[in-house]
Amino acid sequence: MGHPVADESGKNDSDILSVPSGRIEVDVRPSVHKIGIPPRQKLTKEFSERFKETFFHDDPLRPFKDQPKSKKLVLGIRALFPVFDWGRYYSLNKLKGDVIAGLTIASLCIPQDIGYARLANLDPQYGLYSSFVPPLIYAIMGSSRDIAIGPVAVVSLLLGTLLQDEIDPKNKAEYLSLAFTATFFAGVTQAVLGFLRLGFLIDFLSHAAIVGFMGGAAITISLQQLKGFLGIAKFTKKTDIIHVMESVFKSVHHGWNWQTMLIGSAFLAFLLFTKYIGNRKKSLFWVPAIAPLISVILSTFFVYITRADKQGVQIVKKIEKRINPSSVHKIHFSGSEAMKGLRIGAVAGMIALTEAVAIGRTFAAMKDYQIDGNKEMVALGVMNVIGSMTSCYIATGSFSRSAVNYMAGCQTTISNIVMSLVVMLTLLVITPLFKYTPNAILASIIINAVIGLIDYDAAILIWKIDKLDFIACMGAFLGVVFYSVEIGLLISVVISFAKILLQVTRPRTAILGNLPRTTIYRNIDQYPEATKVPGVLVVRVDSAIYFSNSNYVRERILRWLEDEEEQIKSNDLPGIQYLIVELSPVTDIDTSGIHALEELFKSLQKREIQLVLANPGNTVMDKLILSKFTEMIGQDKIFLTVGEAVLTCAPKALEEA
Template sequence: MSHVLSDEAVANAMEEIKNNLSSRRPDDDNILSHIHKVSTPPKQSLFQDIKHNFNETFFSDDPFGKFKNQTGSRRFVLGLQTVFPIFEWGRYYNLKSFKGDLIAGLTIASLCIPQDIAYANLANLEPHYGLYTSFVAPLVYAFMGSSRDIAIGPVAVVSLLLGTLLTDEIPNFKSHEYLRLVFTATFFAGITQMALGLLRLGFLIDFLSHAAIVGFMGGAAITIALQQLKGLLGIKQFTKKTDIISVMRSVFSAAHHSWNWETIVIGVAFLAFLLATKYIAKKKKNLFWVAAISPMICVIVSTFCVYITRADKKGVAIVKHIRNGVNPSSVNEIYFSGKYLSAGIRIGVISGMVALTEAVAIGRTFAAMKDYSIDGNREMVALGTMNVIGSMTSCYVATGSFSRSAVNYMAGCKTAVSNIVMSIVLLLTLLVITPLFKYTPNAVLASIIITAVMSLIDIKAAILLWKVDKFDFLACMGAFFGVIFQSVEIGLLIAVAISFAKILLQVTRPRTAVLGKLPGTTVYRNILQYPKASQIPGMLIIRVDSAIYFSNSNYIKDRILKWLVDEEIQRTSSEFPSIQYLVVEMSPVTDIDTSGIHAFEDLLKSLEKRDIQLLLANPGPIVIEKLHASMLSGLIGEDKIFLTVGDAVATFGPKGADL
């Protein structure tokens, strides 16, 4: 064997084993004096156990701790600050912070206006609904959100998802029923987000892995970009499907009769300009504002050119009329009954979860960059409230936008006041400026969307996934190809399915490792990771790297027995002493259930038939408590449960093996 003691040590060990291998040496004070017994934690009542587990699951951050030992008035103030964080940080707000927020708010407003008009088109809505959303939603979030950097509004992925799911229910997106279903889906998206926050179930969104999100976002970006070929090429008749095959077939079938060269010139020219400004901003960080204001410049210049040349009469599609004025009420438009209620709930839950995942990811990213923390559950309540109010004020689903948040961060925002500034600019736009967008060509809006979604394709992240974890890369590619070859919802379903499959695989097939002793130490490590680690004559030490539940208990038992058989064959062929003791290192085992207990009972019976004794090392408090409760500790033997592997080796191994 490669992981064994030297020949001289083996000879000495074999001699010792012949003399006293199976008997304990209680008289050897030098060896046993340092050995401690594994202690059992104090017994908790059923109520205490349930309370502890409940608090750890839902209130591990102790959100109510600050209310303890406070007066009634102080509790009211703290409660108000909890619901509206602006009352907490607003006390320290100053002119210097406002200057940063003012510049950032104006900058992201110049970016969001053309984006809102374009994203509304993705959701098959009139342009003013995108502007409505960027007026109300950021205003609500500024009072309730805990992120300083996130910029709120419609986003491409959620807009496309809504447009796709809603047209499956109501193909005629110009009908009033379609608009009502939009508000219904937005309402239930907000309810879903609020419920997750209030019930402190935010951990559910963590089941959608980072790898799945990378693939989903990349696929959605390509799908969105391909959808914009309709506006970029001036195609009149275009497929309603989103998969790449249907889109490209529609593009090439229209090549001979529907492409408009004036539209192509406008679209390609401004697309090149947007890409150039984005490249400049990437190379020189201090010129980030160039890329931020370039969409508005494109809109202004292209609108002016189309107006003076009347290119719209030559086949160039334009936005036409955008309704001005503030948001009308849409409370009575929401379906609370009827045949579209179930569709509204389903679409709302899906879009709400996707929007929530994107917002939380963006918020955490920028919070880490500025070294502050955000409350995930508070964020969910804020986003949910924002969308519920939005559904009643003619808005559709809003969330955090990565491109706007990046610009907001680079522009030097200090607090959520930048969202308030942006909202005020959108209000002025709705009241005064919207008629000026009448001649804005759709090709420019398509160029703006294509440029915006390019940042969602993260090739570096995909390469890193390949290097680090092939299963993560598979999840990424599954979500990616699911989106581009089927649909956004199928890609999302594949992403969730693969994420759950990974969790199930890790739970049902945990790792086990054979341990050896590092030379000159009392440390035991995986012999595959540390080739110089040598095994102990007459003993096999195995570490289980997972909690032991019904889903994996039989696998762990079978895996241990397989290790045992393989090691016995190798030791026999190398004339190494046969195995007399099996040591299971249990420090990674955080919990064990009744199936795990039964698996250990079966393991014990199998070992008895082989005349091998079972030793346990370092079981945790929950595990040792359950071992005692099930009487398994008595079957194994109280004197065969040790604090460390070293203690087990010192007691039952060859003399001097752990010195």
């Protein structure tokens, strides 16, 4: 509106005067700008913009604008099936990298899948089934180039724990039916979240809570492997550390098998050594990747030639030699079993979704490309829905396999197809050879795999940065270790929400002071050189003002005022004449917040103190005008900056300061 351009100190070009001596002098009386009044928007436009920013902030329809119908159809197919997009530029050079990566992760996934199926209380072949069909679906619909799909330890344990609370795993037919039902509803949950663009819901599970949950799950999974590692026949169904250790020590004299312990210990040491080699030299990443398969082959051969199974060494026994049979008829689509499956599937599906999206984002950032979180959810959901109909249980992104996939030089999701084909050949040809595989080796492989889920460095960093986050982290960890996986998950969610509520209901406020020789006002605790202006109290509110915190904000400002007046009386200084509230951090305000400001204004009137507002944002200013609060305090009591407010209200006091 024709005002001079101001710098960040509040001065503008007209404040700088040239003098004959050639020096530059500065006039410390900057012009006062009028506070901007936002234009009124139509209700429909305001609602549509808010809706778009909430659910369609990435503007997914942008590529379709101004395109002919035929082009829109092609773009729609590419959006739903990314393979038709990147597939146009695929080359033999990329195929080489994908084949090597696919073969590498296949050697890792086969022994892991057999072990993870046991965590879910399922027969070994179901783990292999889940690394055959789901990766094929994801390769067509997924947008992450690096993620490796299949069963994972945490989801397998969670699914197995939730299922056995409903049905005894010994009742195989009903247990398997509920497992497929839960997988179906897990996929539906994931697909619906993606289709409705509700992916932001998974962000409510904080990073700290995930760190604690994963660490606790790693401990719990490792403890569960003591059954196979020690050769214990009778083992508790509980997952908490107390019941597990009680079960272990009760069987110490008659339940442990020394041959099993020897096999498990020897190969666990081998696996840990190969992991150490891989960590020391990244170019040898393939050593720990193929170590599990080598361990399975060697241990199986050893048990076969020595017939150690007749000496008490527990073995896998039979794995069906076939590819995925149909399981549509085993899924419950209605009734009480369907409701159980829905509840279990929704919980397990959300955890699987959180892990997959986190992995996808991590590797996308490393390779500098973007993934669409909502599209990922749809892809994972469709993958699990189809998987549930082909004898698979919940599959998701595996961090260990994805890391190997990345280091092996994968270029696209073709590596998942290569891995899937290897698993198919295994199911058709090799599965009879796993008959003599000892359970101890599977326990060693799982222990070796989940150790990496315990992130000590992240926990230490969380402690240093945010103590409330650390409480959420430890709450999740202790809940999983000492009670159960689902209770640990519940604790982590509750603490995360409690932290959000605490921050919303008790926002930070600060007293601001003037930085010498400037018109800048900053927190006096952060900037000790900042000085208070006599007769003026400047308070900043660092949050939106809603019904949940409006009374607290009003009471906190009044407490600041009372404390300041006590100090003034004790030092025999001039009383407070102006209370300036800095509103720049206040992004929004509701009717309760405006009512709190009105009450604050009336309280200050009784004390003969004037209320002044500084830099209200567009949304806040609009609501202050609509509520006629601006008329109550006067339009001349609203300023662009704190500096202008002080200069206008108390210029002499500023000069004295």
